[in-house]
Ligand SMILES: Nc1ncnc2c1ncn2[C@@H]1O[C@H](COP(=O)(O)OP(=O)(O)O)[C@@H](O)[C@H]1O
């Protein structure tokens with residue numbers, strides 16, 4: 001039996017809806033063996049982020065090396081990296097191990113407003129990490145920061161995707177959760193194909209961790225050998241099911257349902 005391995009380099013969400021916890025649940029559901037390197041611990045629940053405790057660089061590098069020197073990985077994603085120093089160290093280790101299938105979710109701000117990336121870190125993201133990236137998955141506000149463009153139309157999104165490719169990303173998904181459109185349109189661009197991935201906008205409060213879950217689903221699919229386009233299409237279906245079949249826990253913005261995609265397949 002071949003085991004497909006996926007690594008997440010991201011922050012911990014004590015509430016289990018986003019970060020490392022969402023990533024590992026998604027890896028498991030999509031058939032990849034999940035591993036992690038934790039960059040920061042957050043005290044977090046459906047009501048917000050109550051504290052952020054960064055792990056020091058040595059601790060982060062040691063976790064990555066523990067995987068690189070023994071287990072290896074077929075794909076990896078980055079989530080909350082918090083500082084420029086962390087981005088530089090993580091990029092250096094990815095380069096050192098020659099890893100491929102690199103999914104970068106450029107997490108900047110949680111939906112509740114908490115800062116998960118320092119402003120000074122954007123430069124390191126652009127100069128060190130994006131050039132190593134197989135696919136980058138910004139939401140619209142993140143794409144605006146990275147490209148220094150105001151994004152209001154679909155054409156702006158296409159333009160922004162091209163900018164991100166010019167920075168070195170091999171493919172881009174600009175997620176549409178934050179737009180005002182009636183439907184949710186995620187724009188996929190791989191240098192040749194530019195595709196609008198459209199799905200109904202689900203009216204719900206419970207979208208905590210959607211970006212983490214979406215990028216983790218792409219990572220798991222790449223780990224098991226899917227092409228980039230198929231990985232993104234499956235991730236879109238995975239997150240749609242996870243939002244639709246809400247589990248409604250917590251008093252605020254609840255997590256998505258990581259069981260939903262496979263439960264549907266069983267019916
Ligand atoms: N209300 C919604 N209905 C359906 N899909 C959604 C909704 N909100 C987000 N999504 C999907 O969840 C994924 C994450 O999108 P987005 O919310 O823009 O990212 P982030 O969580 O990083 O801010 C995308 O694939 C998007 O299409």
Ligand SMILES: Cc1ncc(COP(=O)(O)OP(=O)(O)O)c(N)n1
Nearest residue numbers: 011018019110111208209210211212
């Ligand atoms: C530890 C941690 N990492 C990332 C996020 C942001 O997750 P995201 O998927 O963008 O969802 P929201 O938090 O914005 O709902 C996080 N909150 N915590």
